[in-house]
Amino acid sequence: MTLSAEPHALTLEAFHTAVRGEALEPLWLQPDGAMTAEPVTPFCPYRWRWRAVRERMLQAGALLPVGKEGAARRVLIFRNPGAPRGAPTTPPLGAAIQLVLPGEQAPSHRHSPAAIRFIIEGRDACTIVDGEPCTMTPGDLILTPSWAWHGHVNAGAGPIFWLDVLDVPLVASLYQFFYEEHPDGLEAPRRAPDASLARYGAGILLPQDVLPAHGDSPLLRYPWAVAEARLRALADTPGDPFDSVLLTYTHPYTGGPVMPTMTCRIQLLRPGERTRAHRHTASVVYHVVRGRGTTIVDGTALDWEAGDVLALPGWVWHEHVNAAPDAEAILFSVSDEPVLRALGLYREESRADTRGA
Ligand SMILES: [Fe+2]
Ligand SMILES: [Fe+2]
Secondary structure (H helix, E strand, O other), X not given: OOOOOOHHHOOHHHHHHHHHOOOOOOHHHOOHHHOOOOOOOOOOOEEEOHHHHHHHHHHHHHHOOEOOOOEOOOEEEOOOOOOOOOOOOOOOOEEEEEEEXXXXXXXEEEEOOOEEEEEEEOOOEEEEEOOEEEEEOOOOEEEEOOOOOEEEEEOOOOOEEEEEEEOHHHHHHOOOXXXXXXXXXXXXXXXXXXXXXXXXXXXXXXXXXXXXXXXXXXXXXXXXXXXXXXXXXXXOOOOEOOOEEEEEOEOOOOOOEOOOOOEEEEEEEOOOOEOOOEEEOOOEEEEEEEOEEEEEEOOEEEEEEOOOEEEEOOOOOEEEEOOOOOXXXXXXXXXXXXXXXXXXXXXXXXXXXXXXX
């Protein structure tokens, strides 16, 4: 059809057909549901049991080698069961468990998506990040920023497990995926072990360094001993109404999140404590470091214990309960909050006080 066709002969139906053939789409034909009053997502709140996941990982360890003769990484992704097959954990975040067996090396590579790792079990292993061997002990947080080389080495006697959280879905949705394998297989160390911790870990006194503008923390390892000591130091303070004793891992120079796309936090729920409910547009992946409890999500109780992983999509009401009378609970979490804040999309609401409800 040409533009010179007689206007009175052109029906609306014929018009639709014609413009669609010209790579144009009438907005008025879009489903009404596209404009929702509030966020609507197929992603659901979900909890994965550590006992079951650990067992599956050991089975994968027996079946699948890592390194030259096997897979580059032995990883099970936490796939959100509410989302389309192949979708990750929350819309912008992909969480996973990784296992490296004694004596194994996972070769170095780098990619545009950034990753954080939170060590669950194992010792005497390290991740070499841009030439810096970062010690991996339980509770440590290790960063592999966008485009940083990283390979893993387990020199210990037992398996090492950790939680991976990456911004792969976000990067992929923008079609910005870059990937490269290291020419040497495993990158050789070029710096002292935990060199960035020695240089930037003091917190209140920092070298006069000129840092790249990309916003990644230059501190690559946040040791568990420091996190636990800070939680302990603040354990008797009032805390946050929605998260109790809540600490954010920060970029030492900016005080902002450790990466442009992910905020990492650690929180302590005291014995018998129940937080108030709130909701925010940021989605969150939780890992239970210690204790047991319940997170009530939009009225549904998800109970958890040490090692479990929870996914909360954005804009769901949630509150945490540690019903144990004599044991504390500790949760590590990763959220996409920095992305939403950067885009002006971050919102947060609180509900009336639910304590004692
Ligand atoms: Fe990687
Ligand atoms: Fe929250």
